[in-house]
Amino acid sequence: MRLKCAKVTLCVALFGHNFAVAQYGRGGGDWLTDGADAQRSGWVKNDPHISVESVAAGAMQPLWKIKLNGAPTAPVVASRLITYKGFKDLLFVSTSGDNVVAIDHALGKVFWETHLPYDSLLVPVKNGTETCPAGMTAGLALAGPAAMVIPAPAPEVPRAPAPIPTLPRPKRIPAVVYALSSDGLIHTLNQHTGTDIGPAFRFIRGNAKAHDLISVGNQIYAVTSDHCGEVANGVWSINMDDTLVTEQRTGDASVLGLAFGVDSVFATTTEGIEALDAKTLKVTRQEPYGSGAGTSPLVFKFKDKEYVASGNLSGHIFLMDPVSLALLVNVPGKGAKLGSAFASWEDADSHARWLLTVKDGKVVAFKVVEQNGSVALEPGWTSRELVSPAAPIVVNGVVFALSSGSRTAGAVLYALDGATGKELWNSGKVMGSYSTTGISAGASKVYVGTHDGMLYAFGYLLNRE
């Protein structure tokens, strides 16, 4: 079947990425956005080389490190791309200096690097603060593989001595990566070259603290917080077909994160949780829950029912009904400090559903269970104490936890058995600085960026010789 598209951007969104992202069970090895997917599961479901058994047997190795021009965000990882320079396994990472870098993660070589020029009448912020860092703050978001556009038939040409077919051929659109630069423009970059495939569009006012960039359907979403750059806190989307920007301001409440369910978008703010209409961003429901949300939301399915997880500043962990936002589970926090995000995965063999987060410097795992006909969280395991741990992620049943380190101690990556929390491997003293990126993964590798501009890859080493 051949399909026609009116605009490149729409086609890319429609065919490449959209609904698949918002749906569950995508699987595969891609890491498309912060938290891996639209539900922010932090879970790479399938991986051919990373498993509890292989990691215990020594599969994890430091693979490479690359010095970037600025502090990196968490990379996004694409499926294998057939480029004009060959098959490439690419990750894309942005840095605070408005740079976007594509790295062949199998080789640890930069494939392309591009700088997004500042294009705003606002004076760029040169020196940021801990709360409001300068420069590009949002990670990148990936769209999917090439879309197809059928061009008009080519005009008849006189027959050449040698026959050259003149059939209309599908025009191919490159796979793209979305980047939100510090001037507030959304760029659609060709994954093959790093060049804009069209004009960049005004999305958010410049110098904002934007994050959680994600592409769903023909919409790109992001959130803003802390009034950085005098930009309103809120949830933002831009329709990449007509470039219409929609916003839902949240007043003084900073938005912590965004996750997609089947029917709604969920945003946690410092004042609670909101369910928004994905198209209009109108708030359909909101709940203040306790002393304000402290984590990004996560959406997962357990026994075919959808749940929303979040936590608050008092360390409570909540499970909510996605339709009513009714509180279904409230795990007391006792004033504990939660991490910035959750992760969730399902054991392929036992079908046990796990929920992970950071609590008081340790990764804690809960098993999602059914008790007396209701959903409940059963305490599972707790990791060793880590220094400012980042949100954990999961690859094929292996939990990766990051001790982010400090100004005097470098970050350390840990691999834990997802079912027991048993430590399987750690990166030792490989990383020389503390991490600000968190962890992302894909294609049998785990990536960590550090404050000194280094990006590290750990994982399975394919024999190239």
Next chain:
Amino acid sequence: MLTLCFLLLLGADWLTDGGNPQRTSWQKDEKILNKDNVKNLKIVWKLQLDNEPKEMHSLFPPLITGNIAIVAGTGDNIYAIDVRTAKILWKKHFEYPTPKRRGRPTDPLCPAGLTATPVIQNGIIYALAGDGEIHSLKVADGEDVAPPFQFGYPYGKSYALNIWNDVLFTTTAQGCAGNPNQMWSVSLKDPTHKVMTYNPRSGGLWGRTGAAIDEDGVAWAPTGDGRYDPATQTYGNGLIGAKVIGNELKLQDYYIPKNWAWLQSRDLDMQVTPAIFKYKGRELMVAASKECRVYLLDTKAAGGDDHQTPLDRTPLICNEEVNFASAGIWGGMASWEDARGTRWILTPFWGPVHSDFKVPVSYGPVLHGAIVAFKLEEKNGKYKLVPAWMSRDMDQAEPPAIANGVVFAFGSGENTEQAYPDRGLDDNSPERIHDSTHAVFYALDAETGKELYSSGNQIKSFVHFGGLSVANGRVYLGTFDSILYCFGLEAK
């Protein structure tokens, strides 16, 4: 008829693609051309044939028997040409109902029509038509000497035929028109013409000149991208050897590089027809990959006990960029032995030479491709491919041929890009044809690689899946525009 018989009695032959069943591309019987006179090479004649190119394919390497050149074209044509006069002696066009399945229009990988270079044995041409039927034609007049019989799938993209003990071999690739990727054989002695196949469960077997056959009748062919799992008889990214035993084609041996998974992940498969030769009484072969290495193997135990340990393996010659399309070694290998008993191995390659590859003799920067010559050395049972020379830059160097101390080579001028910066993978014939230039034919000193002759701009079109044939003081090359060029020492 007497004249035709007389023509058949003269001189050296080139009866199969690659010159012989071992695919060495070495014309041992050349007496006219030598390194002293090839500087005087000229286009003796060129002949426009009415063959219709299909996608990027057109004319396949001519077969030479006496003073007759047999040329096959994608338009399901066989031409017999008097090489002295450039007159067409006869032409055969294979007619058949249009097959129901074919490759995607504009796809260079799956052209319709005839795709296999024929083979000649005992004055009979065996030609595989686009509908998958083998035709047995007399060289003298093109008449059928036997009814056609089915050997492959219609539009199945078979590669060059080879023949050994009255058994025809071919290989298939790219799954064109639903054709499986496998090795095929059929005995001419079998009245039922039972088709015998061996399927390595890999990507295509797309060595340009099909299978090479060793002294034991084992047919060796490279296998395209795929997994290696001997437990399931899966032999991707390697080289398989199969032999007809009884009325079946059975796997005899195989070689899989230890980094096969890497090759698979980057589409760097081994897809070069090996060259088989004797060295100090031992039969060896050389194969290569798009990764851009040459492998030396023993035909009696390819890859040793674990099937993964070659006798020698060169460092990377090219393809520093790890590209699947316009870099690496493509097509076939070549080998010859000089008067002093030195065994030479020749490989073409595409793209820039690898910055780490060291060769004692070279002729300027190589950015688009070249021929590299290795000497085979043996000390205390250890074999080594020692780089000897690298030719001048050639625009997509193709497999060479050797005759009387001269290496004949050509840059195809073909645009080999399959992916583009603005859209990624988009392999299509119209764009590649448009962006192709023209072939350049060279003669090189086989011991030094020094250029002795270049055709410059005389050839007007490019070459895709064509190749060189050498016999009786003439070198032949067909181009995309269906012109057959004959180079020799005397003008017409």
